[in-house]
Amino acid sequence: MSGALEGIKVLDLTRVLAGPNCTMILADLGAEVIKVEAPGGSDETRGWGPPFQNGVSAYYLCANRNKRSLTIDLKSEEGREIIRELAKEADVLIHNFKSGSMEKWFLDYDSLKKRNPRLVYCSITGFGESGPLSHLPGYDYIIQGMSGLMSITGNQESGPIKIGVAMVDILTGLYSAIAIEAALLEREKSGEGQKIDMSLMDSAVSSLANVASNYLISGNVPQRLGNDHPNIVPYSIFKTMDGEIIIAVGNDRQFSALCSLMGIPEIAEDEKYRTNKARVENRKVLTKILENQLQLKPSYDWMELFSKNNIPCGPIQNMDQVFNHPQVIARDMVVQVDHPEAGSVKLVGSPIKLSRTGTKVERHPPMPGEHTIEILQEAGYTSEEISLLIEENIIDAGSNKLEIKN
Template identity: 55%
Template structure:
């Protein structure tokens, strides 16, 4: 068995990151993913570089393994008919066109469910299919700004800062996976498909979790706190003799052990620091004391001492250091794949470790249109018809 989703066919007409990231996860789990790309330009991320490897952009390669690629002109009548044939034999459509685009082409959910009543369509947009912003384009950066995320990211006295990766896209991809798997379960019970309306904005707002809850309960607008935590102290970065590390003291018992390790057991006995609520109130006094205590040893020395005492901590690794970490290597989070043009293609692994149906890296990120002919042949088109499609710029 290739995976938990073996036998599930996904028609993916999404581009860039949120949709492709979602379909890659489902592909890792065994689904058959057909990536449909524009017949002239393909997924935009194919050109998002450098870096490139043998003409393939690193950006594209990060989110497109375990897929087949075919090109298709969805504005042509022949292209629409091909798409409908694919949908008739498929289970899921993932799309991230602007609201209403597929509907105008006669390929919206209401149209396609007439062909396949069991169809599940995941429609990813910036702001959703309803509401005053439904027709606006949505990009990760814009969503990070409008959702409030940037207002709480960065140093207290600095400017708002975006997260270093397209986190709104990634979260939306994950939420879309959850929605699709839920819809598949519903379909298994009742035999009916449905449309999933999911937006980057909604997903990013949902991810604000305790910060949003703090505002809703207190009425106080959260502010940027840099590397500090709004509810827990000490829970931040600290300098050592050779760099910075993160210390995350999550409860009073940990604080007692932490105080002993840094040579200040008296801190845990002082009334203003004994409990987290008091530490939060008196952090301006406590933090400098801890900073002074940590300057006397290296990151490695403190890590060993904190690990032995059960104090959550970790050095601030760069990406190169992260991929060299023995834990990352042991967990299979760095994977080598075969590729027709790239020698020793390396990609990040999957965090999904299923004991009975493990994920597999079966297919390299496809070349542009690599499987167009074979997919068309599979759904009944002859070599002559495929040649004519090429001549008429249908594929």
């Protein structure tokens, strides 16, 4: 079974999470991805830990499978020329260097498209390549604050809180993968590549969704609601006899059924709660009424009752519960791959399920320079040329320095 993107060649000059997550998605779908780093490995996540497995960072492992590693000194003209040569045959080049870096090195889109007009070129920066902040670097945490995400996360007592993972990086990686695939699809009609300008800030602002729309329509600045929903009630965490559960009631019919199951059908008929609009306006009083009833039974009993009657509800699970859950296991959301240093490594599986061209995990997250020699040989470099590049410290072949073949 071949991947949906088989035959697509990607030069990946990214590091940390947004770019690597994007290229891992492409690689899972069958694209040939070459991860480019400085000699020794310059992706910062290689050193981010603990935890490490036999010296290999868990953070690095999460976003770099199915790729090959090429290590080059891009500060040298010889190293940059290798990228230009590889870009001639590539379908995609993606980088997340600070704005202006690629232009300084003549690795920008305008320079490379002269050699390869079909190249799809994607840059990922903190603020994009236009606007007053385009010169600044971008970091997920800072963008969470600047974009408004932290202003609506947490509650009034907690103050602003960041999301528990680098969600802006993840979102930007997803948007970038969509943009690249769209450009590749359009290229089938036009025969030409194009440049893609992605930014963490843009991605974060777009993720505000209904909260942004609420502000743009009303002019009211949204406040932190903790686990509550700004537009729907009851849609939150509720205390039970022995813990907490999530109840997510999205319409009046479900609310009426919920009240009947809880033994308080009269609440659904009360004008203060009969419609969602009224429930939003009377959120605090209604929440207290519901929690008083919910504390009469343990969480499991309520969830079993609600689930049988199609009331959306669920538990709050920790990581141990998540990765031992039969649904997660059944959907192959944990995969294993053998790594030459880390040993057998467990990774989160791909959520993309295609009926004919499914995703595959065929390569371990590479060690620095693990595939430098074979990549350059495939590009037409001779053994003598590769030896000279190694001697001059232009490239690093990792542990494969003595494996050059004629």
